[in-house]
Amino acid sequence: MSLPEPRDPSGPYRISVVCLGNICRSPMAEKVLTGELDRAGLSGAVEVASSGTGGWHIGSGMDSRAAALLRAHGYPTDHAARRFDPAHLAEHDLILAMDHANLDDLRRLARERADIGDRLRLFRTFAPDAGPSPEVPDPYYGGEHGFTTVLDMVHAAAKGLTAELAARYGSAL
Template sequence: MSLPAPRTPGRYRVAVVCLGNICRSPMAHVVLESLVAEAGLDDRVEVVSAGTGGWHVGDPMDRRAAAVLTAHGYDASRHRARQFGRSWVEDCDLVLTMDATNHADVMEHAHDPEEWDRVRMFRDLDPRATEGDRDVPDPYYGRDDGFERVLAMVTRTSRALVDELAAILP
């Protein structure tokens, strides 16, 4: 998948979106931000995350998501849930949704072909994803091991995304 070109030369803003912004998208946000910094792109790439629903706004990440991230050496303490809105489509170069429902909700905010092109499924970049398997499963109502599976998925996909970002940013 080729990424949309940056709207501002040398700068790229990526949003990761799920339902409540307490599990999947904050996990992806933390991992992606860390990998962006490791690649030396943190002066050119900004990562943000949000949920399509607003009921968790201001809350920290789900304790299980935070525990998995912490166990793998990431800092999950700074996250506070935010809600996705129309301005996010306008302000971001790439909006990555965690599942088909999130994708449909975000697409309601995109009004023209250029904006439609900037909204993608997160796993569109996952080298292991197949056409019928593009969702990042929501671990919220499952067991703790679901968070480990999500972390593996977002790590693999984030690595591929960082490689793509390095290729398009000077």
């Protein structure tokens, strides 16, 4: 599946990563994807943001387990949780949900929007080894191992997405 066309060809390609509370999966994906884009020389050409479909963590920092794991791998951990706003549908070129429940929530928000097309997808569909169920499970109620698994999944998807962006745009963005 190809990447959606940018909404503004003269601006950066804008990606939003969405999970439930915006304190575990989506901020991890935001930081890892941003790091991959930096390494590929695409940091000025692609912008990444994250948010959650639920609003109970608005303004909170990243989950301490997610932050510790990211720090251990050299990623920044600055973050303030925010809720996905329906206005984000028109502001982003690609909106990536962590699981089917998040994707369903986003599709409900977008049901009146003919301009969304294939802009809503699962983040892990960009991982080469995603398998038949390309979801990133929520590690919140589990232990440290769940966060490590999520980081591995997010890293693979971020590398795959970065490769697609680099192949499509290179330095032309």
